[in-house]
Amino acid sequence: MKYMKERYPQAMFLRQDGEGGGIYHPSVLRTLEQITEVATSILKDADSGLIVFSGCGTSGRLAFMTARTFNKKLESVGKHGCFKYLIAGKDKALFTSQEAPEDDPICGKEMLQEICMNQRKVLFIGITCGLSAPYVAGQLDYCLKNLDVFTPVLLGFNPTNMARNNKIEKWNKTFSDVVSELQKAVSDGKAFILNPVVGPEPITGSSRMKSGSATKILLETIFVGAYTSSQNLTKSKWNPQNHLDIYRAICERVYSVDFSKKISHLIKLGAECLQKNGSIYYLGLDSIGIVGMIDASECPPTYSATLDDVRGFIEGGYTCFGNKEGDLKHLGKHFHISLEDFKTDIAPHLGEKDLVIILSTEGNLSQASFVQSLSCHKAVLAFKDCDIPQEKFDVVIRAQIDNDINLGSVVKDVVDGFRNMYCEMFTKWVCNAVTTGAHVMKGKVYQNSMVDLKVSNNKLYYRSVGIIQKFSNESRDESERYLLKSIYNTDNLSESHCSKTVADHIDVATPLERVVPRAMLAAILKCPISEAEKRLIQEPVIRTVISQTLNSVK
Ligand code: F1P
DSSP: OOOOGGGSGGGGGOOOOSTTOOTTSHHHHHHHHHHHHHHHHHHHTTTSOEEEEEESHHHHHHHHHHHHHHHHHHHHTTOOOOEEEEETTGGGGGTSOOOGGGGOHHHHHHHHHHHTTTOSOEEEEEEOTTSOOHHHHHHHHHHHHTTTTEEEEEEOSSOGGGSOOSOOTTOSOOHHHHHHHHHHHHHTTSOEEEOOOOOOOSSBTOTTTHHHHHHHHHHHHHHHHHHHHHTTOOSSOOOHHHHHHHHHHHHHHHTSHHHHHHHHHHHHHHHHHHHTTOOEEEEEOHHHHHHHHHHHHTHHHHHOOOTTTEEEEETTHHHHHOOTTOOOGGGOGGGOOBHHHIIIIIGGGOOTTOEEEEEESSSHHHHOHHHHTOSSEEEEEEOSOOOOOGGGOSEEEEOOHHHHSOOTTSOHHHHHTTHHHHHHHHHHHHHHHHHHHHHHHTTOOBTTBOTTOOOOSHHHHHHHHHHHHHHHOOOHHHHHHHHHHHHHTOSSOOHHHHTSOHHHHHHHHTTOSSHHHHHHHHHHHTOOHHHHHHHHHHOOOHHHHHHHHHHHTO
16 A cells, blocks of 8 residues: 555644644644634523534544543533434434444434534534534535624635535535535634545545544534633633644654554454454443444445444443433344443354454453453453453553653643543544554555445545446446446446436445446456456455556556
């Protein structure tokens, strides 16, 4: 894989100047301060309004996590938790990707209306890394029509001129149209756009990585600031830059020589397990466990992984998880999330081809006898100086946020109350590295492209067309025809295939396997779909079959 410095996670902290600068850009810092002021005014009287985070996929899951963190914080000081989250596809989407609802702006608007009924003041933060999700577009549009109640914020990581301009089905605007309207409200001081450039993702389009991390970092910077100001915890004015410095220090620590050696070891173990059709399991405590679960949930849409390839479990199950709809176990085995479920459903079947990674702030999970007796590969990531029986684990990563990381100029007392958040960030970087690295080693990526993605929403449909075009040198229209041929498993597209909507194509494509690789091979070789499928059966490692095919037509 081509590695460019700007793709490294650390690159998101680069001090870029000029238009479209990074997270330290003065205009970004100013916007952070302004949003913090609005949030502070709501938190000072938490019964007076709401703060709503909303998004799709990873962005929605981070919306959930952030609302959970700050509600807990408010409740710990006897206040009412005024943070709410919305995610396209509702709570089911916290665990498995439900990407079709992402394309529905009306559904987005209605869900927002429902939770904001009778509110007088709402700070709405719509998160969409690519400035693209119709679900969020519908919500921002609704806020713009009701600026007396809503202060809308668009959080994403593209310059505004790159906002998606594709037609949204059954709607009369594009995301880009909504951004233009938002810009007018921004100039009137009634809305905000927070869209620093964090550079390209290591795997093109895998916004769960840098953009996901930046989402978490920026939201936490705003709300740690708002919380501390509303509680009068600090006399000096909140300085977002100091808070961003903490994450920069954590990122440098994760990628320091000693930690990266251990993480590479973990990636190799993970890859070996996936290659042997084994699994990676995260077992975690509290929010650190949730980070593992989120990481796992992103593997199917990004790498066409099965729901069993990477899974996460959390001590206390749904009670600890704290989602709106509560226990979702009835939806099937992939919604069994507690350690007890892991012990009964998974532990008895573990073997040499599986890897269990303990994620723990305390280390007490790593000491649990049930973990130590598991007959599989085991690793632990812990954040306290605890007594980990090293000999029982293949990899031990022990990070001490206080000692390892210079918390520098940030008020120590402020940071003390949010230590878990920094551990979560550390964990996210480790988990993302493990699952990305393991899938790359499994051959799920060609160069920097996620060539085996699921064609499960409008954005991913057109991304797939782009990937086929890039490697086949066919025209865009012809590349789309190859995609359709692969979806409908035919070499002769009929009138009825061609007259269907993109949403119809997505419905058919979502449950299918290897749709994009099959279309790519057929487009490169100009061969029937059945011939492409035969090649994929003969050589199931996607990267290998693509590079062999490309070499054969050189
Ligand atoms: C939302 C999202 C991603 C997911 C996939 C489909 O993207 O669900 O989280 O990985 O790419 O879209 P965005 O709206 O945050 O750009």
